[in-house]
Structures are given as C-alpha cells and as structure tokens.
Amino acid sequence: MWFPVQTVCLRSRTVCKRGSVGAFLRCLRHLDANVSPFSHSAGRCSQTCQALVYRKHGDPSQVVQLEDVPLPSTGAKDVLVKLLAAPVNPSDINMIQGTYAILPDLPAVGGNEGVAQVIEVGSQVKSLRRGDWVIPRDAGLGTWRTMAVLAEDDVISLPNDIPLLAAATLGVNPCTALRMLSDFEDLKSGDSVIQNAANSGVGQAVIQIAAARGINTINVIRDRSDFTQLSERLEAMGATHVIKEETLRQPEMKELFKTCSKPKLALNGVGGKSATELLRHLQVGGSMVTYGGMSKQPVTVPVSALIFKNVKVLGFWVTQWKRDHSHDGRAFRAMVDELCSLIQRGKLTAPACTEVHLRDYRSALEAAMLPFASSKQVLIM
Ligand SMILES: NC(=O)c1ccc[n+]([C@@H]2O[C@H](COP(=O)([O-])OP(=O)(O)OC[C@H]3O[C@@H](n4cnc5c(N)ncnc54)[C@H](OP(=O)(O)O)[C@@H]3O)[C@@H](O)[C@H]2O)c1
Secondary structure (H helix, E strand, O other), X not given: OOOOOXXXXXXXXXXXXXXXXXXXXXXXXXXXXXXXXXXXXXXXXXOEEEEEXXXXXXXXXXXXXXXXXXXXXOOOOEEEEEEEEXXXXXXXXXXXXXOOOOEEOOOEEOOOOOEXXXXXXXXXOOOOOOOOEEEEOOOOOOOOEOEEEEEHHHEEEEOXXXXXXXXXXXXXXXXXXXXXXXXXXXXXXXXXXXXXOOOOHHHHHHHHHHHHOOOEEEEEEOOOOOHHHHHHHHHHHXXXXXXXXXXXXXXXXXXXXXXXXXXXXXXXXXXXXXHHHHXXXXXXXOEEEEOOOOOOEOOOOOXXXXXXXXXXXXXXXXXXXXXXXXXXXXXXXXXXXXXXXXXXXXOOOOOOEXXXXXXXHHHHHHHHOOOOOOOEEEEEO
8 A cells, every 4th residue: 555654565365465565655746747857856845645544444434534644755666656536446445344355454545546647756767757647556555645655666657648537547447347358258249248237437348348349238237217318328338238137037138139149248246136137148158257246245146057058157356367467567568558549549438437626535435335326436636
C-alpha cells in the first residue's frame, strides 16, 4: 500500500504477497501537468499529502478518514506522482470491510486502481518521465490519496491523450474483461458470450471489447424501473441483446437463439441462481468463468450440465494474472496497449461514472454500496 512510515504488505490467507512497495511518500505544491524537465525536488512545499486512511475494518463510510500523511523523499529508483482520479470498486469496499481475499496491514490507504501523473523522477529511473500518466501494476497500492512516492516498477505508463476516467478505470475491469474474452475459449467473430451484471464496470468493458472483435453479447441485468433506458445505453455500447434475469428462464430465449448462436462462454459476476441460469444456455463443452460474487450466493452447477453438456466451470482473478506475468512486463504492456488503442479508436469508453471530489469521499463510499446505481464512483484529487 502507499502508506507512510512503515512497509506494508498484503495479507492473503497464507502468504504475505508484497514484501515492499513504494511506501514512502512526499507532497509537492505543483499539481498541474506543466512540470519542468528538472527531475529533483522542484516545487516541494511540505512533507505531507492527503489520503483516505482506515485503521480498522468495518463500514467504509465509518472507518475511512481523510488524513494528512507524511511523504518521504524520492529515492533513486522512485517516482513522485500526483494522483488524478481513482475509482471506488467493489474490491476496495470488501478490503475495507475485511472480507476480501487479500488484506493490507493496518493502517492502510484505500483504493487499488487509479491514474497518476509523474512529477518527479529518481536519478536511476529509466522508463518514466515527468508528465507521464501511470497506473498501478498490482493491487494494494492505496490509490485514494493526493500524492505518492512509488518504485518505478510498481507502475506502468499510459498515453496521456486518453480521457481521464478511461485511464482511471483501465487497470482492473477492462483488463479482466479482455483476459476473460481471450484466455478461456477461442472466440471468433460471430460467436456469442453471455454475461450477468452486464451493467457493471466489467460488464460494460466486456460488451465493448467483444463488439470490437465481432463477438455477440447476451447481457443479463436485474430488472429496474429504468430498464429500457439502461438497456438502450448498453446497446449503444455494442450489446447485441440485453435481457432481464427473469428472461433467462422464459421461452423468449428460444427466439433469441434464432438470431444469435448459443454462447461458448458465460461470464459470471453474480453467483447464485443467476450463474446456474447462465449455464443452462451454454453450448455443449462451453466455459463459465466466475470472476465476482455480487449476490454473495454460491455457484450451483447442475449435474446434467457437467455430464451431458460437459461444461467447464472456472474462475479468474486479474490480480493473480498480473502476478503470474510480473516476471515479464511484455504481457501486461501488450494488454494495456491493446486497451488504450481501443480507447483511442473510440471503441472502449469508461463505464458510466460519477465524479466526486476526494473531500466528499463519504458520499462516494455510500453511493458505491447502493444497488441499481449503474454508475461508478470516481474520486477526483
Ligand atoms: N476476478 C477479478 O479479477 C475481478 C476483476 C474486477 C472485478 N471483479 C468483481 O466483479 C464484480 C463487479 O465489479 P465491477 O467493478 O465491475 O462492479 P460495479 O461496476 O460496481 O457494478 C456492480 C455490479 O454488481 C451488480 N450487483 C450488485 N449487487 C448485486 C446482487 N445482489 N445481485 C446481482 N447483481 C448485483 C450490479 O447490478 P445492479 O445495477 O443491478 O445493482 C452491477 O452490475 C465485483 O464482484 C468485483 O469484485 C473481479
């Protein structure tokens, strides 16, 4: 985590995942993009910055506080960055609640993704320059803060001509969507994918990346008063079909499959009955990939789906993918470049977002936990 004074590591159930990250921080006065070419110490005004800190697990709107935290000096292999924007994702909420698979030592700074601008580089930094936009390479950096000193290796650069919100929300959900569409089934143009939570950040990225590849998406969302409006929004992004959870059990599905092939891939971010219903529509031999459990219900797989349809039931965690590929930066670079290229070509946009200033963090945290919101809270620093 990007937390001062102590080195912080993420606890998993069995091992400490991060021995040492850029845990040393410093604050500058100059917060704009007009940084000078001099790499060291220009504009330094104080030894603190602001961060959303939690000292115990619990209700995020109760346990998170905006605090001044100290910053250390920038080491030779470090960069000093100004955070620009960082979303509030379900995993951030679960980490604060203490229910996520990996947890930082406390106290910790919230937030796992976001975009920052480099404003000072250490003397031995090779891959980054002042003015670059960067995102974290791994979970657990604690992005809800105004400034941070990070190891060069903890971040990866992005083009800074893409929209701010697209950059801030690129590192988790679009990466997850791209990997799930690429790594489990050999999907070709004309093939179909079915997904629940289709209005989630992941779901919106799945719709857009699939559409860019000519893949049909059958998008399942919960019924709501503004279903038609939301459905039209997802269709404008490239969704082939948008249906309600209830429709999965109805004869209308037969009609739908007259114009759309049976899906090779099901993406499950919900669990419970919704996941079981997705399985019902998979092609023989298809895969269901579970990446989230928003309903907090287990996935039940009918015996018949295993025996007679030989479906594969798998899981995916983008954090593990990033760690598995951390020895070779090329795979992550290629994924980020592919996503940025889609953004630059207008084929991938940020999910619907609500921008909230860092000081109004409590309303952002409360809103992030509401159902049927259909908008991601993004903290603007
Ligand atoms: N495995 C990975 O690598 C990975 C990566 C990224 C995200 N995730 C997980 O994916 C899930 C979605 O993340 P996100 O950032 O895309 O979410 P998000 O943008 O915050 O959207 C949340 C989604 O969950 C749905 N939802 C909430 N409560 C629900 C419930 N009780 N039953 C059914 N649906 C419910 C919402 O639908 P309504 O509009 O109907 O409320 C919405 O579609 C989370 O579980 C997250 O932790 C996993």
